[in-house]
Amino acid sequence: MRISLFIACYNDTLFPETGKAVVRVLERLGHTVEFPMAQTCCGQMHYNTGYQREAFPMMKQFLEVFRDAEIICVPSASCVAMMREHYPKMAQATGEAELAKLVEEILPRVFEFSELLVDKLGITDVGAFYPHTVTLHTSCHSLRSLQVGDKPVRLLRSVRGLQLIELPENDQCCGFGGTFAVKNAEVSAAMLCDKVRCVLETQAEICTAGDNSCLMHIGGALSRERTGVKCIHLAEILASTQSGEQP
Amino acid sequence: MSVRVGEAADALPFPQAAHRLLRNVQLRRNVRHATDVIRNKRGKVVAEMPDWQQLRDAGYAIKEHTLRNLGRYLAQFEEACTRAGGKVHWARDADEANRIIVSIIESHQENEVIKVKTMTSDETRLNAALEAAGITPYETDLADLIVQLGDDKPSHIVVPALHRNRMEIRQIFREKMNLPGLGDRPEDLTNAARQYLREKFLRVRVGVSGANFAIAETGSICVVESEGNGRMCVSLPRVLISLVGIEKVVPTFQDLEVFLQLLPRSATGERMNPYNSIWTGVTEGDGPEEFHVVLLDNGRSGILANEKTSDTLDCIRCGACLNACPVYRQTGGHAYGSVYGGPIGAILTPQLQDMKHSQSLPYASSLCGACYEVCPVKINIPEILIDLRAEVVENGDAPLSERLMMRAAAYALESAGHLALAQKLGRIGQLPFVHNGNIRRLPGMLGGWTDVRDLAPIPRESFREWWRKREKSAR
Numbered sequence: 001m002r003i004s005l006f007i008a009c010y011n012d013t014l015f016p017e018t019g020k021a022v023v024r025v026l027e028r029l030g031h032t033v034e035f036p037m038a039q040t041c042c043g044q045m046h047y048n049t050g051y052q053r054e055a056f057p058m059m060k061q062f063l064e065v066f067r068d069a070e071i072i073c074v075p076s077a078s079c080v081a082m083m084r085e086h087y088p089k090m091a092q093a094t095g096e097a098e099l100a101k102l103v104e105e106i107l108p109r110v111f112e113f114s115e116l117l118v119d120k121l122g123i124t125d126v127g128a129f130y131p132h133t134v135t136l137h138t139s140c141h142s143l144r145s146l147q148v149g150d151k152p153v154r155l156l157r158s159v160r161g162l163q164l165i166e167l168p169e170n171d172q173c174c175g176f177g178g179t180f181a182v183k184n185a186e187v188s189a190a191m192l193c194d195k196v197r198c199v200l201e202t203q204a205e206i207c208t209a210g211d212n213s214c215l216m217h218i219g220g221a222l223s224r225e226r227t228g229v230k231c232i233h234l235a236e237i238l239a240s241t242q243s244g245e246q247p
Numbered sequence: 248m249s250v251r252v253g254e255a256a257d258a259l260p261f262p263q264a265a266h267r268l269l270r271n272v273q274l275r276r277n278v279r280h281a282t283d284v285i286r287n288k289r290g291k292v293v294a295e296m297p298d299w300q301q302l303r304d305a306g307y308a309i310k311e312h313t314l315r316n317l318g319r320y321l322a323q324f325e326e327a328c329t330r331a332g333g334k335v336h337w338a339r340d341a342d343e344a345n346r347i348i349v350s351i352i353e354s355h356q357e358n359e360v361i362k363v364k365t366m367t368s369d370e371t372r373l374n375a376a377l378e379a380a381g382i383t384p385y386e387t388d389l390a391d392l393i394v395q396l397g398d399d400k401p402s403h404i405v406v407p408a409l410h411r412n413r414m415e416i417r418q419i420f421r422e423k424m425n426l427p428g429l430g431d432r433p434e435d436l437t438n439a440a441r442q443y444l445r446e447k448f449l450r451v452r453v454g455v456s457g458a459n460f461a462i463a464e465t466g467s468i469c470v471v472e473s474e475g476n477g478r479m480c481v482s483l484p485r486v487l488i489s490l491v492g493i494e495k496v497v498p499t500f501q502d503l504e505v506f507l508q509l510l511p512r513s514a515t516g517e518r519m520n521p522y523n524s525i526w527t528g529v530t531e532g533d534g535p536e537e538f539h540v541v542l543l544d545n546g547r548s549g550i551l552a553n554e555k556t557s558d559t560l561d562c563i564r565c566g567a568c569l570n571a572c573p574v575y576r577q578t579g580g581h582a583y584g585s586v587y588g589g590p591i592g593a594i595l596t597p598q599l600q601d602m603k604h605s606q607s608l609p610y611a612s613s614l615c616g617a618c619y620e621v622c623p624v625k626i627n628i629p630e631i632l633i634d635l636r637a638e639v640v641e642n643g644d645a646p647l648s649e650r651l652m653m654r655a656a657a658y659a660l661e662s663a664g665h666l667a668l669a670q671k672l673g674r675i676g677q678l679p680f681v682h683n684g685n686i687r688r689l690p691g692m693l694g695g696w697t698d699v700r701d702l703a704p705i706p707r708e709s710f711r712e713w714w715r716k717r718e719k720s721a722r
Contacts, residue, residue: 009660012710013670014703019710035714041660046653048614050636050645054657061662085630140615173573177613179649184611185695187265190577191613192699220700223685 258584288516327466331528365457
């Protein structure tokens with residue numbers, strides 16, 4: 001299948017390894033990955049912080065770049081949530097009927113990474129090998145907006161060598177919330193402490209998720225406190241193989 | 248007209264209020280414990296309902312229909328209530344409502360009232376207005392009594408004293424009821440409150456209530472509660488006054504079939520409230536001889552006019568969103584500087600009063616969506632929060648540093664060329680802050696991040712750079 005990758009601006013800039021891992025997994029499964037170079041951002045940060053005006057051109061840019069894509073893979077649940085929850089009414093608000101139609105046409109082709117593998121490609125065992133104890137943080141957007149359910153869990157359970165330990169209080173927000181982490185830094189930190197406590201309780205070596213945004217937040221505290229626990233995106237775990245080949 | 252939501256106009260912005268409260272170990276422990284207990288109870292009784300989602304849909308549909316035809320239903324309510332012997336008053340704002348209530352009490356030459364739990368009266372600051380007129384209000388809901396005796400503020404719309412534990416309550420009762428030897432068992436405390444309140448129930452001749460629902464068809468008022476103290480207040484006094492927000496009206500008696508399932512399960516995790524009081528006008532020889540309803544606008548019609556956010560008025564004040572909210576869980580209700588705390592307060596307060604007094608509230612959320620998930624009438628609180636944030640920004644009230652950063656980010660994200668350039672600049676710009684491959688301290692707004700979190704530096708190669716190289720070598 002021809003799969004177009006929307007990497008998300010922060011993955012592009014801060015977490016290129018996640019993008020490489022997505023490419024590696026999909027190519028290993030025999031698919032062709034394309035990366036339209038004109039892509040930038042879904043507009044979520046601006047939209048959610050109240051800068052709706054600034055978010056519109058980003059939506060239009062996304063729609064323009066991906067209008068002919070067969071399948072769009074997004075390794076970030078929160079970007080997918082942005083598109084599904086807000087693009088339809090944003091497009092409506094512009095009064096451009098064509099734009100609204102375009103959103104309607106594109107959205108069914110947008111898949112978060114675990115959705116793409118499990119729902120669209122019908123696969124849970126991607127042939128990964130990862131000999132570590134891992135706990136899974138379910139981001140609020142994947143839990144409530146996308147309702148990914150047990151898709152990431154099924155993917156992780158099929159990874160050879162991996163021991164999955166359930167994260168207590170997994171329905172609780174980690175406290176990232178985009179600009180919330182800066183605008184309400186202290187409350188965000190208090191929420192983060194609860195999340196870190198839960199992660200440490202599992203005694204896992206690795207905390208994973210489908211969103212690097214949460215992981216940047218949780219991982220930032222795990223690093224600051226020298227816990228030795230690392231945060232790694234789900235795609236990077238699924239990309240690991242016995243031979244340890246690099247993407 | 249001046250719209251007021253308790254003392255919210257003078258309240259600290261949320262981050263500053265939270266800063267203080269986060270240091271209160273006892274309060275945080277109490278809030279966490281109480282919300283955990285209610286949340287778990289709610290989860291159990293909701294899970295046993297096979298038609299919960301349909302009930303939510305029905306609740307939303309009834310509210311939407313009513314609000315769209317609010318004028319008609321309010322007029323119908325007034326007519327039915329008047330026919331049943333009640334007297335309906337209309338109040339544009341808090342001051343007018345308080346004036347009406349004071350003048351009713353004064354016309355009977357009374358100087359005391361007993362009150363059923365009513366958040367709406369906290370919104371209008373009725374107690375302060377009564378006291379200024381020489382009238383003593385007695386709160387009779389146990390939690391409200393604790394708040395009143397402790398010179399405190401409510402921290403939860405259903406459980407106003409949720410931030411207090413048993414020991415603190417005992418201390419308040421010991422001092423204010425003059426019971427130095429009071430024990431700390433729940434029975435001791437409830438018995439003390441019982442003795443204290445029974446005497447008021449039997450003596451005071453004016454009762455003040457709020458309303459959970461006002462039924463247009465019959466002109467009835469419905470109040471649900473757990474203690475029976477409310478029942479005392481609406482049945483024993485000679486005069487009863489109900490202060491009712493105009494959004495509390497429902498069209499028919501049968502609509503309660505939906506709400507009396509949704510409300511108790513959502514609010515306290517009970518299948519049914521222990522006391523469900525519904526009364527209609529006056530009945531000779533049974534209950535109050537005189538019954539007044541004060542219909543309060545206080546900013547509500549303004550909310551109704553805003554299509555994007557008017558769902559806020561669907562709220563039935565169950566408090567489920569407070570118990571589910573991970574932000575509320577850390578700070579409790581006082582951080583919101585309003586009688587309405589938690590997620591619903593974060594959208595209601597800024598809309599009820601001038602936004603400039605409460606523009607920090609729409610940001611007091613990580614947008615995790617837990618509130619929307621539990622809301623019995625499906626108010627999409629995260630979406631309304633986002634729209635209110637947009638109002639703050641449109642009004643030009645966002646901090647300058649934020650506006651500049653957002654503008655710069657928007658420029659960087661405008662095209663792939665800009666983004667690639669920004670990535671390069673970021674890698675250079677971060678150099679002074681990177682030590683041993685780690686960023687431990689950032690200046691300005693971003694310092695809030697690095698106070699407790701490390702930040703991995705921007706890697707040497709972005710994904711797009713890697714991709715371009717890979718494409719080249721493949722060719």
